[in-house]
Structure formats: structure tokens, C-alpha cells
Amino acid sequence: MNKFLVSIICTLLLFSCTDEKGKSTFSLNEELKNTVNIKGQKDNGNYLYVTAGNMLYSIGDHYGGFPEIGFHVPGEMGGVWQHPIKLLDGFKLSVNNSDLGECTQFIAYPFANQFEYLQNQEISVIRTDFVPDSLPVLVVEYLIQNNTSDVKKIDLSLRVDSDLSPVWLGERSGMIDSRDTLLGIKENNAIIVKDSLNEWYAGISSETDSLIIASSEDSRLKGKGISIRLNIPAQDLKAKEKKIVRFYMSGSMKNTTEIDQNLKIAKENIKNLFADKKQRYADIDRRAEITIPDTLLMQAYRWGKYNTDWLVRDVPGMGQGLNAGLPDYPWFFSNDQSSAFSALVGTVEPCLFYNSWDMLLRISNEYNNNSGRIVHEVSTNGQVYDKGRMEESQEFINTAWTVFKWTGNKDFLKTYYDHGKKVWQFLQEHDTDNNLYVEGYGGVEIEGLNDEMLDVAYHTQTFLQTMAEMALVFGESDLSKEYSEKAEILKKKINEDWWNESENRYFDFISNKSKALQLIDMALEKRVSDNRNKWAKEKLTDLKIKIKNGEYNEKGYSVYYNPSTGVLTSDVADKEKAVKYLESVPFFTNKYGLYISGIARPDDITLEEGSVAHRLTGEFNYHEAIMGGATSGLAIAECKYRGADYAMPYIEKILNNFSFATPGTTYEVSPDYGMFVQAWNVSGINIPLIQYIFGVNPMAYKKEITIKPDMPSKWDYAKLERLLVGNNELSIDFKKSENKRIYVIENSQKDWVVNFKLAENVNSAMVNGKEVKADNGTISLTRAKNTIEF
Structure with a gap:
């Protein structure tokens, strides 16, 4: 470690809660009073939160710390991010040479977060984090209170851990991390840190008075950051007095001038910036506002709006879109946004849909040579990880039609109708036997499932019907008839070829017997055990014997027992088949929802009705996952085929996950695993409520x-x-x-x-x-x- 002391004194904010005349000034803590909130549960300190803005966000845990979390960039997905770079691993305040430690109460607000420390102690602290709209600045306010009848001297210091580093796939665009260096005091009295080989900067500032940069050393955390200790000269707190220390943190991929400008705007306009965001959230509340007897459902719907806003991301050089989830998916997926947007229509301003689809179309055309194929996943540096699965291009067009139905924007529709024609050409190239079943991996991310997949089939059917509707809007009646006829043929074929009568569900896939046996063996080896899901072992062993003995004559195979709900929600399923499936599917659900691979269902369905995060260790996976997205499909399907009363039990399962871990959210994997906020989870509440109830x-x-x-x-x-x-x-x-x-x-x-x-x-x-x-x-x-x- 290269440890050194510097004694640079700068004029920065410190104590500004009261001025010399005793008049109260702006305080985040005071302004949040009477704002709706949800308190964190006592034993949930290790779960995560986000303080979000569209240009910068901060992720930490309910204790008030910044653990090294995440698997995409291992250990680096928390902290302060200003995409496509990370700025800080975190920060921590010390009072009288003692770290604050774990907070005693975490409180989640729609647009801020709060941490209470040292409650009932002589000196107590309340930290409030806030990020303004359209300004990449994290505001961190500490309210220090003397709870005694005596004057108390307080000595404060802040440790800031920098970690200027690139987003996932950064190396593909030449973003190579190097050691951070302290540049010292720059414009606007900001302490600046720079990546030594890149134009990446982080700045920390405050408002008035003096602050001493006491030390800097290489960080002991992952990455190549540095730890800076900022000492605050001792101050006296009068009896029962409150004072505020407020810091501002920002970054830049250009220069220190940009940081200076953003910090200056934040410091000089904090009151208005807070008021503006508070008002915007009031507008979010009023838009598509719902009042119902089920107050928990009403609360979850309301916080679903907030969750969505937390995931809206504006990235310089790319544009605006909706992240899939946090902490590990803070970039853009076509299928996640398709699912989310189909539920968000009517509840958010449509510019989000327009901007996101414009970005994805532009990037897809670039990476896929204008073939029509839509990319699956693109990082915030513009690098594409997956050029697109075989159901996503159809979903992309289907969602454009949904957006059009709700907005009436024909210019928007024309763009995606024209692109839809390219998609159809692309799909035909991957239908080698010309049976309308497009081959390749679908949304079921299971090794080997790349033949003719159920989700690809029903998304293609819906796509053809969508193209028929679009063609009518633009007066192309002959082409509309052609698309419509193919859609009807495919709908009939799916219900004939894919229905598994003995299991009352649709097959997972269609393939030859050799491939089916290979997948069965893989499932038996990796997904089945006698002490967990013996029923699955018996089912697959019996299926394997029948195939080998020539007793199995169906085209398709149910091996992983993936949900059939998409056939129902897309209007492809016959009503009789849909009802049979809905009557049988509760076997694959527990109190939190539906297993995404039914094969994972344990013999004792109550076995896993608790924390997944505490149960699973090792590499992140979805093998035993119950997911809100899958449960949402059941709620929607019941609304469509049997009505709201049948859907309510599945909505209640979704609600069992609400605030289980992070206040105001439902996790990607129920009830507390994976992303702590997930974009498409709104579908299980918004679509049943608005489009069916x-x-x-x-x-x-x-x-x-x-x-x-x-x-x-x-x-x-x-x-x-x-x-x-x-x-x-x-x-x-x-x-x-x-x-x-x-x-x-x-x-x-x-x-x-x-x-x-x-x-x-x-x-x-x-x-x-x-x-x-x-x-x-x-x-x-x-x-x-x-x-x-x-």
C-alpha cells in the first residue's frame, strides 16, 4: 500500500442545518416527513436497496453499507454507478473516531432512502440519500443530533472508496481499468479522483466551511480504487442541537469541468431539485391511480410504478431505456422490456417506449446487418452480448403493436411494421422444414433446448396475427390476409402438435428421439435427485423407457415441465386445453408462485417456502427458481380464460413476495433471490388490474x-x-x-x-x-x- 498524508484544506459544506440567526434551512430529512415509505424489517439488513436517478444510482444494503455484490462484474455491481462507468465502491462516516457501523433502521421512500444510526445514544445520526432527475449527482445528507442536555464536541470523518471502472463488456470497447489516482482539490472545491489511464473522473464535494483530506491509500476492496479519508474539524453541538453535513458525489467520462458544473448545479439548487422530483412522483401517483378494497394490492401496484422509474436509464451516447433489474442487469434487454412495456402502457409517458425501441432497433440493425433480428442483451457501453434469441424479434414487433394500440402513434407503428417484414424474412430462414416452427433457442435458457421450442412457436403465431393487423392499418389488405392465414394455420398446428394430453399441458419442445433422450439424460443428471424431486425421476425414467421401446409416438416432449402459460396469454390456446392446464398447474406452485422449470418442484411443495437467498450458495443459477414473471403469466391466463376470481389466488402469491426482503419490491426469483427489483414483475399486477379487472x-x-x-x-x-x-x-x-x-x-x-x-x-x-x-x-x-x- 502507498499510504501518504496530505494536509489540503478546502472550503466545503459542513454544518448548514441552521444559520447564524437560527433560521432553519433546507433538509432532506425534514422534507421527507409525511412522504409515503416502507420500513425495512429488523433481520433484513443484508438485503439491497437502490437510490435511483435516471443518470446515476447507488446500491448498498439495509445496514447502510456497501457490500461487494454481483456476478456480472464480480463483486462490483453495488456502489455508485454513472453508466457506463462505476464511480465509487461506497462511503462511510465516522463520529468521534468510531465508524457508524450498522444502522438501526432502514426506511425506503419512493425517491430517497434513509438510515438511522445510534438511536437512543447521546449523539444520533440520520443519513438520507437522494439523486435528482437528469443530473448525475448523489446527495448524501447526515443529520447529527445531540440528544443530551450538555454541549458535545463531535469529530467527523468520511471514508470514500473510489473504484473508477468500466461496465460489463467494457474490454470489448477498449475500456480497460487501471489504478485510480487522487488529483486533489479542483474546481468548485471538489476532491477529484481519476483513473490513471482513462478520462474517468469521480468528484466529492459539499457546501461551506473546511474539510481536510487526511489520507489516501490503495483500496482494500476489489478493483483498483483508492480509499480517501476526509476529516472534518471538530465542532461543538449545543444541547439538543441538530446540524447537517451534506455531500455531493458525481462523475464524468470527459473532464473535471463537467463534474464541477453538475456539483455546482446540485449544491445551488438542491431545494428545487428535490421539490421537482417530489412533484414528479406525485404525478406518477396520480397517473393511472387505482383505489380498491385490497390495500396490499393497491400498495404493490403503487410501488411497482416507483420500481419502474428506478430502472429508467439515460446513457450518454446510447439513449434511454428500461433496465431489466438491479444489481446485475442495469442494461437493456429486448425481451424484458417487451414484457414490461406490455404491462406499463397507460401508466407511464410513452416516450420511454419510443426511445427504448429506437435504441434497440438502431443497435440491432448495426450488429445484425439489418437482417431483422433483434438483439437480446446490450450493455451500457453499446456492446451486444447476445445477438438475439429466436422469439425476441417477434416479441419486439408484438410489443410495438401493443404500444400503438394505447398511443395511436402511426409514425411509430410504421417504423416497426416495416421492420416486421424483415423479421418475417429472418424467421423463414430459420424454418428449415417450412412447417412454420422456427428452430433455435427461445426464452427458456436451458442447455440443449434449441430445436423447435414452444415459446418460439406461440410468439411467431402472435407475430403473424400482429402483422396482419398492422397491414390493415396501412391499407395492405392482401398482405394482411396472407399473414392472417399463416397465423390461423400455426395456431391450429400448435394446438394439435404441441398438446400433451396425458399431462394436460403443452410440450416443451419438438425434436427427434435421439435429441429427446439426450435432454432427458441431462435433466436426470443435473436437475433430479431422490431426496428432492423423486416424482420427476419417475416421470422421466418412464418416458425414457417408452421412447427406447418404441412406445412413445408423440412429436413433442415434456422434460423440464416449463410453463405453458404463454400459449394461453397469447390467445393461441384452445379454451378447453387452457382450462385443463389451469386446473393441473397448481401442482407446480407454492405460496410464492410457479416454478419456471416444473421439474424442480420438490416432492414436499412446502419444502422451499422460505428464503432462497439463505438456502442457495455457490454460483448464481435459476435451476430451482420460482419467478414472478412466470406467476404473472398464470394470473393473466386465469383472467383471460376463467376470470378475476380465479386469478386472485395467483396475485396473492405475488403479494406474498412484496417487501419480503427489500421494502416496496418483489425479487426476480421469489421471494428474495436474484435481482431485488425486476422490470417485468409489474406484469402480474398491472395487466390483471387494468386490462382485465x-x-x-x-x-x-x-x-x-x-x-x-x-x-x-x-x-x-x-x-x-x-x-x-x-x-x-x-x-x-x-x-x-x-x-x-x-x-x-x-x-x-x-x-x-x-x-x-x-x-x-x-x-x-x-x-x-x-x-x-x-x-x-x-x-x-x-x-x-x-x-x-x-
């Missing part, structure tokens, strides 16, 4: 909305307010009174038509006080505000 199905470019509500039988009221549909905001207010159902439906724009679908066996309704007969179960509402009773 409230029953909203728009066609915005026609200024038409179909509403087919399906309220859970236990609900006597429900309200959805200010749902975004095109240039319109839709509100629905439901009340049940004795045997009557009353809906008040309001559009903010006068020129929209609502086609209201009545319940089965209801032929008429009172509309605005007058009886109106339904036309094939539908009543058209043309006023801006309508009341309908039946």
Missing part, C-alpha cells in the same frame, strides 16, 4: 376504447383514474350496490367512444338514466362522462 382494451388511433370489466366478487368498489390512452385520460369508477353494478366512465377528451361490454346474460342497462339495449352485448358510450347501471 377494469377491462380496458383501446384502439387509440380510432379514438375507441373497449371496456369489459370483471371485478372480483369480493370487491364492492374500485376506481381507476387518469389512465393514459392516446391524447385522452380515462377514468372508471365502479360500485356494487345490492344487486346492481354501477360504472361511471369519464374521458378527458370529448371525441372518444367507449364500447362497454355487459356481463353475460345481461341484455340492457341504464345509461345516463335511460334504458339502452345492448348490441351483441355491447353498449356504445359517446359522451365524455357516462353512468351505466345493470
